Amino acid sequence: MDQLYKYLVIQLSFVLALTFFGTPCQADIYRYVDADGKVHFTNTPTSSHFSFYMKEGSDTRSLKDVIKYCADLYRLEAALVQAVIKAESDFNAKAVSTKGALGLMQLLPETARDMGVRNPFDPEDNIRGGSRYLRLMLDQFNNRLDLALAAYNAGPGAVRRHGGIPPYEETRNYVERVKKYLYEYQIDRESLL
Template identity: 40%
Template sequence: MMNTSSIDPRVMKELLQLQLLSKMSLISGDTSSTSSTDDSGDFSELLQALMGQAGGTTDSQDVLSGLTGMAADTGNGIPSSMYALNRAYTPLSTTASAESDSGSQYDSIIEAASRRYGVDPALIKGVIQQESDFNHQAVSSAGAKGLMQLMDGTGAGFGVTNAFDPQQNVDAGTHFLSNLINKYNGNEGVALAAYNAGPGRIDRVGIRTDQDLANKLHLLPKETQTYISKVLGYKQTFST
Protein backbone atom coordinates (compact mmCIF):
# COMPACT_ATOMS: atom_id res chain seq x y z
CA MET A 1 0.00 0.00 0.00
CA MET A 2 0.99 3.63 -0.49
CA ASN A 3 2.65 5.45 2.36
CA THR A 4 0.02 8.15 2.96
CA SER A 5 2.29 9.96 5.41
CA SER A 6 3.92 11.63 2.40
CA ILE A 7 0.69 13.44 1.58
CA ASP A 8 -0.07 16.79 3.25
CA PRO A 9 -2.62 16.13 6.04
CA ARG A 10 -4.71 19.06 4.77
CA VAL A 11 -4.96 17.38 1.39
CA MET A 12 -5.97 14.12 3.03
CA LYS A 13 -8.71 16.05 4.81
CA GLU A 14 -9.98 17.40 1.51
CA LEU A 15 -10.02 13.85 0.14
CA LEU A 16 -12.09 12.72 3.08
CA GLN A 17 -14.49 15.61 2.62
CA LEU A 18 -14.95 14.87 -1.08
CA GLN A 19 -15.62 11.19 -0.43
CA LEU A 20 -18.13 12.00 2.29
CA LEU A 21 -19.93 14.49 0.08
CA SER A 22 -20.37 11.83 -2.59
CA LYS A 23 -22.01 9.53 -0.03
CA MET A 24 -24.30 12.01 1.71
CA SER A 25 -27.43 12.41 -0.34
CA LEU A 26 -29.18 13.73 2.76
CA ILE A 27 -27.09 16.89 2.50
CA SER A 28 -27.08 17.38 -1.26
CA GLY A 29 -30.67 16.28 -1.72
CA ASP A 30 -29.57 14.58 -4.96
CA THR A 31 -30.19 10.85 -5.00
CA SER A 32 -29.52 10.29 -8.70
CA SER A 33 -27.04 7.58 -9.59
CA THR A 34 -25.44 9.86 -12.18
CA SER A 35 -24.49 12.46 -9.60
CA SER A 36 -23.07 9.81 -7.28
CA THR A 37 -21.03 8.31 -10.11
CA ASP A 38 -19.66 11.71 -11.11
CA ASP A 39 -18.65 12.54 -7.53
CA SER A 40 -16.94 9.17 -7.14
CA GLY A 41 -15.12 9.74 -10.41
CA ASP A 42 -13.88 13.13 -9.20
CA PHE A 43 -12.63 11.53 -6.01
CA SER A 44 -10.89 8.70 -7.86
CA GLU A 45 -9.15 11.09 -10.23
CA LEU A 46 -7.92 13.26 -7.36
CA LEU A 47 -6.77 10.21 -5.44
CA GLN A 48 -4.87 8.81 -8.41
CA ALA A 49 -3.17 12.17 -8.95
CA LEU A 50 -2.07 12.32 -5.32
CA MET A 51 -0.82 8.74 -5.51
CA GLY A 52 1.37 9.73 -8.41
CA GLN A 53 2.68 12.78 -6.53
CA ALA A 54 3.56 10.58 -3.58
CA GLY A 55 5.75 8.49 -5.84
CA GLY A 56 4.11 5.16 -5.16
CA THR A 57 1.41 2.81 -6.36
CA THR A 58 -1.34 1.09 -4.45
CA ASP A 59 -4.86 -0.24 -4.62
CA SER A 60 -7.12 2.83 -4.55
CA GLN A 61 -9.83 0.82 -2.81
CA ASP A 62 -7.46 0.17 0.11
CA VAL A 63 -6.81 3.88 0.54
CA LEU A 64 -10.49 4.66 0.17
CA SER A 65 -11.32 2.13 2.87
CA GLY A 66 -8.80 3.75 5.17
CA LEU A 67 -10.26 7.20 4.64
CA THR A 68 -13.78 5.94 5.22
CA GLY A 69 -12.63 4.29 8.42
CA MET A 70 -11.23 7.59 9.62
CA ALA A 71 -14.66 9.15 9.15
CA ALA A 72 -16.50 6.36 10.98
CA ASP A 73 -14.25 6.32 14.04
CA THR A 74 -14.80 9.75 15.55
CA GLY A 75 -13.20 9.04 18.90
CA ASN A 76 -14.62 12.24 20.39
CA GLY A 77 -18.21 11.46 21.32
CA ILE A 78 -19.77 13.05 18.25
CA PRO A 79 -22.46 10.82 16.67
CA SER A 80 -21.21 9.39 13.37
CA SER A 81 -24.03 11.03 11.38
CA MET A 82 -23.24 14.48 12.79
CA TYR A 83 -19.50 13.92 12.43
CA ALA A 84 -19.98 13.17 8.75
CA LEU A 85 -22.12 16.26 8.40
CA ASN A 86 -19.50 18.37 10.11
CA ARG A 87 -16.59 17.05 8.03
CA ALA A 88 -18.47 17.37 4.78
CA TYR A 89 -19.20 21.04 5.31
CA THR A 90 -16.06 22.25 7.09
CA PRO A 91 -13.45 23.74 4.71
CA LEU A 92 -9.77 24.23 5.47
CA SER A 93 -10.37 27.96 5.80
CA THR A 94 -12.62 27.29 8.81
CA THR A 95 -9.78 25.91 10.89
CA ALA A 96 -7.38 28.61 9.78
CA SER A 97 -9.82 31.35 10.73
CA ALA A 98 -10.47 29.92 14.18
CA GLU A 99 -6.77 29.48 14.86
CA SER A 100 -5.88 33.01 13.73
CA ASP A 101 -8.53 34.80 15.82
CA SER A 102 -9.48 32.89 18.94
CA GLY A 103 -10.66 35.96 20.85
CA SER A 104 -8.42 35.07 23.77
CA GLN A 105 -9.24 38.40 25.43
CA TYR A 106 -12.67 36.95 26.17
CA ASP A 107 -11.44 33.67 27.65
CA SER A 108 -12.24 34.58 31.26
CA ILE A 109 -15.78 35.66 30.33
CA ILE A 110 -16.34 32.48 28.30
CA GLU A 111 -14.96 30.25 31.05
CA ALA A 112 -17.22 31.90 33.63
CA ALA A 113 -20.30 31.42 31.45
CA SER A 114 -19.24 27.85 30.73
CA ARG A 115 -19.07 27.02 34.43
CA ARG A 116 -22.31 28.84 35.21
CA TYR A 117 -24.44 27.12 32.57
CA GLY A 118 -22.57 23.87 31.92
CA VAL A 119 -21.73 24.50 28.28
CA ASP A 120 -18.43 23.42 26.75
CA PRO A 121 -16.26 26.56 26.35
CA ALA A 122 -15.12 25.28 22.95
CA LEU A 123 -18.75 25.26 21.80
CA ILE A 124 -19.29 28.80 23.08
CA LYS A 125 -16.20 29.92 21.18
CA GLY A 126 -17.43 28.11 18.09
CA VAL A 127 -20.72 30.00 18.21
CA ILE A 128 -18.95 33.32 18.74
CA GLN A 129 -16.53 32.62 15.89
CA GLN A 130 -19.38 31.92 13.50
CA GLU A 131 -21.72 34.63 14.76
CA SER A 132 -19.40 37.62 15.03
CA ASP A 133 -15.80 36.57 14.40
CA PHE A 134 -15.15 37.78 17.99
CA ASN A 135 -16.24 41.34 17.16
CA HIS A 136 -18.16 42.56 20.20
CA GLN A 137 -19.57 45.49 18.21
CA ALA A 138 -20.94 43.36 15.36
CA VAL A 139 -24.49 44.09 14.16
CA SER A 140 -26.27 41.89 11.60
CA SER A 141 -28.68 43.07 8.93
CA ALA A 142 -31.47 41.60 11.06
CA GLY A 143 -30.39 43.60 14.11
CA ALA A 144 -28.61 40.86 16.07
CA LYS A 145 -25.85 42.33 18.21
CA GLY A 146 -22.57 41.57 19.86
CA LEU A 147 -20.37 38.54 20.20
CA MET A 148 -23.17 35.96 20.20
CA GLN A 149 -25.48 38.04 17.98
CA LEU A 150 -28.42 38.45 20.32
CA MET A 151 -31.69 39.88 19.09
CA ASP A 152 -33.03 42.62 21.37
CA GLY A 153 -35.96 40.51 22.53
CA THR A 154 -33.78 37.53 23.36
CA GLY A 155 -31.23 39.65 25.17
CA ALA A 156 -33.89 41.42 27.20
CA GLY A 157 -35.30 38.06 28.25
CA PHE A 158 -31.96 37.23 29.82
CA GLY A 159 -31.47 40.61 31.48
CA VAL A 160 -29.19 42.23 28.91
CA THR A 161 -29.12 46.03 29.10
CA ASN A 162 -26.18 46.51 26.71
CA ALA A 163 -25.78 43.86 24.01
CA PHE A 164 -22.35 45.23 23.11
CA ASP A 165 -20.98 44.54 26.56
CA PRO A 166 -19.01 41.28 26.15
CA GLN A 167 -19.80 39.97 29.62
CA GLN A 168 -23.56 40.51 29.32
CA ASN A 169 -23.67 39.21 25.76
CA VAL A 170 -21.71 36.01 26.38
CA ASP A 171 -23.55 35.30 29.62
CA ALA A 172 -26.97 35.69 27.97
CA GLY A 173 -25.98 33.88 24.78
CA THR A 174 -24.56 30.95 26.73
CA HIS A 175 -27.62 30.84 28.97
CA PHE A 176 -29.84 30.69 25.88
CA LEU A 177 -27.65 28.01 24.29
CA SER A 178 -27.70 26.00 27.53
CA ASN A 179 -31.50 26.13 27.57
CA LEU A 180 -31.59 24.80 24.01
CA ILE A 181 -29.13 21.99 24.79
CA ASN A 182 -31.30 20.98 27.75
CA LYS A 183 -34.49 21.25 25.68
CA TYR A 184 -33.08 18.83 23.11
CA ASN A 185 -31.60 16.44 25.68
CA GLY A 186 -27.96 17.21 25.02
CA ASN A 187 -28.14 16.99 21.21
CA GLU A 188 -25.80 19.85 20.39
CA GLY A 189 -26.45 19.80 16.65
CA VAL A 190 -30.16 20.36 17.21
CA ALA A 191 -29.47 23.08 19.76
CA LEU A 192 -27.27 24.88 17.23
CA ALA A 193 -29.96 24.56 14.57
CA ALA A 194 -32.44 26.13 17.00
CA TYR A 195 -29.98 28.89 17.94
CA ASN A 196 -29.73 29.82 14.28
CA ALA A 197 -33.23 29.15 12.92
CA GLY A 198 -35.29 29.37 16.10
CA PRO A 199 -36.64 26.49 18.20
CA GLY A 200 -40.14 26.93 16.77
CA ARG A 201 -38.96 26.08 13.28
CA ILE A 202 -36.96 23.08 14.49
CA ASP A 203 -39.96 21.76 16.42
CA ARG A 204 -42.29 22.16 13.43
CA VAL A 205 -39.95 20.06 11.30
CA GLY A 206 -40.01 17.38 14.00
CA ILE A 207 -36.29 17.40 14.84
CA ARG A 208 -35.46 16.28 18.37
CA THR A 209 -32.16 14.40 18.09
CA ASP A 210 -28.98 14.70 16.05
CA GLN A 211 -30.10 11.64 14.09
CA ASP A 212 -33.36 13.45 13.26
CA LEU A 213 -31.25 16.40 12.20
CA ALA A 214 -29.16 14.28 9.86
CA ASN A 215 -32.29 12.76 8.32
CA LYS A 216 -34.17 16.04 7.92
CA LEU A 217 -31.32 18.45 7.36
CA HIS A 218 -32.51 19.17 3.82
CA LEU A 219 -35.72 20.64 5.25
CA LEU A 220 -33.80 23.43 6.98
CA PRO A 221 -32.45 26.60 5.33
CA LYS A 222 -29.04 26.28 3.69
CA GLU A 223 -27.77 28.93 6.10
CA THR A 224 -28.70 26.72 9.05
CA GLN A 225 -27.15 23.63 7.47
CA THR A 226 -23.87 25.46 7.00
CA TYR A 227 -24.09 27.12 10.42
CA ILE A 228 -24.29 23.80 12.27
CA SER A 229 -21.34 22.24 10.52
CA LYS A 230 -19.14 25.32 10.82
CA VAL A 231 -19.79 25.75 14.53
CA LEU A 232 -19.05 22.07 15.15
CA GLY A 233 -15.87 22.45 13.11
CA TYR A 234 -14.82 25.46 15.15
CA LYS A 235 -15.64 23.60 18.36
CA GLN A 236 -13.33 20.79 17.32
CA THR A 237 -10.54 23.28 16.62
CA PHE A 238 -10.97 25.10 19.93
CA SER A 239 -11.00 21.78 21.79
CA THR A 240 -7.44 20.96 20.72
Protein backbone atom coordinates (compact mmCIF):
# COMPACT_ATOMS: atom_id res chain seq x y z
CA MET A 1 0.00 0.00 0.00
CA ASP A 2 2.87 2.38 0.82
CA GLN A 3 4.34 1.76 -2.60
CA LEU A 4 1.03 2.54 -4.29
CA TYR A 5 0.71 5.72 -2.21
CA LYS A 6 4.25 6.81 -3.18
CA TYR A 7 3.51 6.06 -6.83
CA LEU A 8 0.31 8.16 -6.76
CA VAL A 9 2.05 11.06 -5.00
CA ILE A 10 4.86 11.04 -7.56
CA GLN A 11 2.42 10.86 -10.47
CA LEU A 12 0.28 13.65 -9.03
CA SER A 13 3.38 15.78 -8.41
CA PHE A 14 4.51 15.20 -11.97
CA VAL A 15 1.10 16.22 -13.37
CA LEU A 16 1.03 19.36 -11.21
CA ALA A 17 4.56 20.29 -12.23
CA LEU A 18 3.66 19.95 -15.90
CA THR A 19 0.50 21.97 -15.36
CA PHE A 20 2.27 24.89 -13.71
CA PHE A 21 5.74 24.78 -15.23
CA GLY A 22 5.49 22.75 -18.43
CA THR A 23 3.17 24.98 -20.39
CA PRO A 24 3.84 28.58 -21.25
CA CYS A 25 1.54 31.15 -19.69
CA GLN A 26 0.18 33.94 -21.79
CA ALA A 27 -1.55 37.15 -20.78
CA ASP A 28 -2.45 40.50 -22.20
CA ILE A 29 -0.08 43.36 -21.46
CA TYR A 30 -1.60 46.72 -20.55
CA ARG A 31 0.00 50.16 -20.35
CA TYR A 32 -0.74 53.46 -18.71
CA VAL A 33 1.02 56.80 -19.05
CA ASP A 34 0.69 58.84 -15.85
CA ALA A 35 0.50 62.63 -15.52
CA ASP A 36 4.31 62.83 -15.29
CA GLY A 37 4.71 60.96 -18.57
CA LYS A 38 5.96 57.78 -16.87
CA VAL A 39 4.85 54.62 -18.69
CA HIS A 40 3.55 51.72 -16.57
CA PHE A 41 3.11 48.16 -17.89
CA THR A 42 1.21 45.30 -16.26
CA ASN A 43 -0.59 42.08 -17.03
CA THR A 44 -3.06 42.78 -14.21
CA PRO A 45 -4.48 46.31 -14.64
CA THR A 46 -5.51 47.90 -11.35
CA SER A 47 -7.52 50.79 -12.79
CA SER A 48 -9.38 51.88 -15.89
CA HIS A 49 -6.41 54.09 -16.82
CA PHE A 50 -4.66 51.05 -18.28
CA SER A 51 -5.30 50.18 -21.94
CA PHE A 52 -4.44 47.09 -23.96
CA TYR A 53 -0.87 47.17 -25.34
CA MET A 54 -0.06 43.71 -26.71
CA LYS A 55 -0.47 39.99 -26.21
CA GLU A 56 2.26 38.26 -24.26
CA GLY A 57 3.72 35.02 -25.53
CA SER A 58 6.21 33.64 -27.98
CA ASP A 59 3.62 33.10 -30.70
CA THR A 60 2.65 36.76 -30.95
CA ARG A 61 4.54 39.66 -32.42
CA SER A 62 5.04 42.94 -30.63
CA LEU A 63 2.94 45.89 -31.70
CA LYS A 64 6.08 47.53 -33.04
CA ASP A 65 6.82 44.47 -35.20
CA VAL A 66 3.25 44.43 -36.54
CA ILE A 67 3.44 48.13 -37.39
CA LYS A 68 6.76 47.65 -39.20
CA TYR A 69 5.46 44.59 -41.09
CA CYS A 70 2.25 46.33 -42.23
CA ALA A 71 4.07 49.55 -43.09
CA ASP A 72 6.51 47.60 -45.28
CA LEU A 73 3.68 45.60 -46.83
CA TYR A 74 1.85 48.75 -47.94
CA ARG A 75 4.93 50.90 -48.66
CA LEU A 76 4.32 53.25 -45.75
CA GLU A 77 6.65 54.79 -43.24
CA ALA A 78 6.28 52.96 -39.90
CA ALA A 79 6.33 56.33 -38.13
CA LEU A 80 3.24 57.35 -40.13
CA VAL A 81 1.32 54.23 -39.12
CA GLN A 82 2.32 54.85 -35.48
CA ALA A 83 1.23 58.48 -35.74
CA VAL A 84 -2.20 57.51 -37.11
CA ILE A 85 -2.66 54.94 -34.33
CA LYS A 86 -1.62 57.50 -31.70
CA ALA A 87 -4.06 60.10 -33.06
CA GLU A 88 -6.91 57.64 -33.62
CA SER A 89 -6.89 55.50 -30.46
CA ASP A 90 -3.82 56.34 -28.39
CA PHE A 91 -2.81 52.68 -28.86
CA ASN A 92 -6.06 51.36 -27.31
CA ALA A 93 -6.94 48.21 -29.27
CA LYS A 94 -10.45 48.15 -27.76
CA ALA A 95 -11.29 51.77 -28.60
CA VAL A 96 -14.76 52.51 -30.02
CA SER A 97 -15.58 56.03 -31.20
CA THR A 98 -18.96 57.74 -30.93
CA LYS A 99 -19.27 57.26 -34.70
CA GLY A 100 -18.65 53.52 -34.42
CA ALA A 101 -15.01 53.40 -35.53
CA LEU A 102 -13.18 50.43 -34.02
CA GLY A 103 -9.75 49.42 -32.78
CA LEU A 104 -6.28 50.87 -33.00
CA MET A 105 -6.70 52.60 -36.36
CA GLN A 106 -10.40 53.37 -35.78
CA LEU A 107 -11.88 51.62 -38.79
CA LEU A 108 -15.58 52.06 -39.51
CA PRO A 109 -17.24 48.64 -39.90
CA GLU A 110 -17.79 49.15 -43.65
CA THR A 111 -14.16 50.18 -44.18
CA ALA A 112 -12.97 47.23 -42.09
CA ARG A 113 -15.02 44.86 -44.28
CA ASP A 114 -13.71 46.49 -47.46
CA MET A 115 -10.13 46.06 -46.21
CA GLY A 116 -10.70 42.40 -45.32
CA VAL A 117 -10.54 42.93 -41.55
CA ARG A 118 -12.32 40.10 -39.73
CA ASN A 119 -11.75 41.31 -36.18
CA PRO A 120 -11.21 45.06 -35.83
CA PHE A 121 -10.22 44.57 -32.17
CA ASP A 122 -7.34 42.28 -33.11
CA PRO A 123 -4.31 44.60 -33.28
CA GLU A 124 -2.64 42.82 -36.20
CA ASP A 125 -5.84 42.60 -38.26
CA ASN A 126 -6.72 46.24 -37.53
CA ILE A 127 -3.25 47.61 -38.34
CA ARG A 128 -3.15 45.62 -41.56
CA GLY A 129 -6.55 46.97 -42.63
CA GLY A 130 -5.80 50.52 -41.51
CA SER A 131 -2.43 50.51 -43.27
CA ARG A 132 -4.02 49.22 -46.45
CA TYR A 133 -6.68 51.97 -46.28
CA LEU A 134 -4.03 54.62 -45.61
CA ARG A 135 -2.08 53.43 -48.69
CA LEU A 136 -5.29 53.66 -50.77
CA MET A 137 -5.84 57.24 -49.59
CA LEU A 138 -2.25 58.17 -50.43
CA ASP A 139 -2.64 56.62 -53.88
CA GLN A 140 -5.95 58.42 -54.50
CA PHE A 141 -4.46 61.78 -53.57
CA ASN A 142 -1.09 61.46 -55.34
CA ASN A 143 0.87 60.89 -52.11
CA ARG A 144 -0.19 64.27 -50.74
CA LEU A 145 -0.05 63.49 -47.04
CA ASP A 146 -2.39 66.28 -45.89
CA LEU A 147 -5.11 65.17 -48.29
CA ALA A 148 -4.63 61.47 -47.55
CA LEU A 149 -4.91 62.10 -43.81
CA ALA A 150 -7.99 64.27 -44.32
CA ALA A 151 -9.52 61.48 -46.42
CA TYR A 152 -8.66 58.91 -43.74
CA ASN A 153 -10.52 61.06 -41.21
CA ALA A 154 -13.43 62.57 -43.16
CA GLY A 155 -13.63 60.25 -46.16
CA PRO A 156 -12.25 60.66 -49.67
CA GLY A 157 -15.59 62.04 -50.92
CA ALA A 158 -15.40 64.97 -48.52
CA VAL A 159 -11.86 65.80 -49.69
CA ARG A 160 -12.90 65.70 -53.34
CA ARG A 161 -16.09 67.68 -52.68
CA HIS A 162 -14.15 70.47 -50.97
CA GLY A 163 -11.18 70.36 -53.34
CA GLY A 164 -8.80 69.83 -50.41
CA ILE A 165 -8.95 69.46 -46.65
CA PRO A 166 -12.60 69.87 -45.66
CA PRO A 167 -13.44 72.89 -43.49
CA TYR A 168 -14.24 70.63 -40.55
CA GLU A 169 -12.43 71.62 -37.35
CA GLU A 170 -12.09 67.96 -36.32
CA THR A 171 -10.44 67.02 -39.63
CA ARG A 172 -8.10 70.02 -39.69
CA ASN A 173 -7.02 69.31 -36.10
CA TYR A 174 -6.61 65.62 -36.93
CA VAL A 175 -4.28 66.30 -39.87
CA GLU A 176 -2.10 68.58 -37.73
CA ARG A 177 -2.08 66.13 -34.81
CA VAL A 178 -0.99 63.19 -37.00
CA LYS A 179 1.75 65.30 -38.60
CA LYS A 180 2.98 66.34 -35.13
CA TYR A 181 3.14 62.71 -33.99
CA LEU A 182 4.77 61.71 -37.28
CA TYR A 183 7.52 64.26 -36.73
CA GLU A 184 8.05 63.02 -33.16
CA TYR A 185 8.24 59.37 -34.25
CA GLN A 186 10.62 60.24 -37.10
CA ILE A 187 12.98 61.89 -34.61
CA ASP A 188 12.73 59.10 -32.03
CA ARG A 189 12.61 55.95 -34.17
CA GLU A 190 12.86 53.68 -31.11
CA SER A 191 9.72 55.09 -29.55
CA LEU A 192 6.39 53.36 -29.87
CA LEU A 193 4.34 55.23 -27.35
